[in-house]
Amino acid sequence: MRTVVVQHPLVAHKLTTLRDETTDSATFRLLVEELVTLLAYEATHQLRTTPVTITTPVTETTGVHLARPRPLVVPILRAGLGMLEGMMRLMPTAEVGFLGMVRDEDSLIASTYADRIPHDLEGRQVFVLDPMLATGGTLVTAIDLLLERGASDVTAIALLAAPEGLRHVEESYAGKPVDVTVVTAGLDLRLNEKGYIVPGLGDAGDRLYGVV
Numbered sequence: 001m002r003t004v005v006v007q008h009p010l011v012a013h014k015l016t017t018l019r020d021e022t023t024d025s026a027t028f029r030l031l032v033e034e035l036v037t038l039l040a041y042e043a044t045h046q047l048r049t050t051p052v053t054i055t056t057p058v059t060e061t062t063g064v065h066l067a068r069p070r071p072l073v074v075p076i077l078r079a080g081l082g083m084l085e086g087m088m089r090l091m092p093t094a095e096v097g098f099l100g101m102v103r104d105e106d107s108l109i110a111s112t113y114a115d116r117i118p119h120d121l122e123g124r125q126v127f128v129l130d131p132m133l134a135t136g137g138t139l140v141t142a143i144d145l146l147l148e149r150g151a152s153d154v155t156a157i158a159l160l161a162a163p164e165g166l167r168h169v170e171e172s173y174a175g176k177p178v179d180v181t182v183v184t185a186g187l188d189l190r191l192n193e194k195g196y197i198v199p200g201l202g203d204a205g206d207r208l209y210g211v212v
Contacts, residue, residue, distance in 0.1 A: 001170045002181045003161075006042050010145060011035065014186045018159065019201045028207050029082055032131070035159065035182050036086030043127060043155050043183040044091065047071065070095050072121065075129040076142060077101070077114060079205035081150055083129040083157065084211035096126075099145070103195075108136040112145070131204035133161035133182065134197050136168030143169075147178060155181040159204065162197045 012090025014035045017023055023031070049064035070093060075084045077100040088094065118124075126146055133139055133156065143154050156169075161184040173180050188197045201207065 001166075001173055003166055003187075004042055004181065004183045005161075006039055006183065006185055008038065011038050011185050014038075015159070018172070018207075019199065023200070023207075025207060025210060032082050032159070032208065033086035033089070036129070036157065037090050039157050039159075039183050039185060040087050040090045040127075043157050043181070046125075046181075047091075048125065066091075066093060069124045071125045071127060072097055072118070073127045073129065074099050074117065074142070074146075076138060079131045079203075079208060080129040082133060082204070082208040083159075087127065087129060087157070088146070099128075099142055101141065103135075103138055112139045112141065117145065117149065119149055121146060122152075124151060125153045126151050128154060128156045130156065130207075131159045132197055132200070133158040133165040133169070133184065134191055135162075135195050136165035136172075139165070139169055140172045143173070143178075143180065150191050152177065153179045155183060158182065158184045160184060160186050160188055160189050160197050160200060164191050180189045 014031050018028060018031050048067040050067040051062055051064050053060060073087050073094045074097045075081050078097060097118060098116040101110045101112050103110045105126060128142055139156055146154055155177050188200060190198050192198050
């Protein structure tokens with residue numbers, strides 16, 4: 001497994017504002033979109049391309065297009081939905097699947113309640129969007145589902161990650177024929193007794209959309 005913690009002044013600035021408890025939901029949503037676009041730039045370094053020949057206003061030349069099958073972007077509902085626009089702004093030709101997951105607050109185990117993912121993912125690069133990589137249980141459950149459908153190249157984009165979550169993901173796929181990458185804006189200190197990232201930014205879904 002590969003972990004990329006993006007070091008950039010704009011990333012640090014936006015993340016600091018997201019952490020601030022006085023940041024309202026409207027501003028929070030906008031900053032998440034902007035931050036995800038910056039993270040997506042780092043996350044897509046290994047996108048597969050195919051060479052093409054084009055004609056410019058001056059001459060014929062060669063370039064590249066994204067290879068097929070097209071990449072698949074999978075936001076984990078509900079909080080991951082707030083990251084989708086920022087990702088698609090950078091990669092508008094990608095396809096989108098949706099995965100609804102909920103974590104039991106006592107056991108911290110994630111379960112799936114909605115699945116809109118293609119049944120055949122062989123040869124596709126998949127990008128999973130989930131704001132918080134806390135215990136890692138949700139991400140591992142999501143990746144397991146993707147692997148069952150033939151995926152072998154999965155990149156997760158998270159606003160924040162905890163060491164415990166990264167360790168769980170790494171242990172889950174050590175020695176397995178899958179390429180897993182985690183790209184995040186920050187690696188925080190630890191989890192608290194409720195499984196929340198410390199210092200973190202609170203519940204990302206609530207801060208995006210309000211308490212339901």
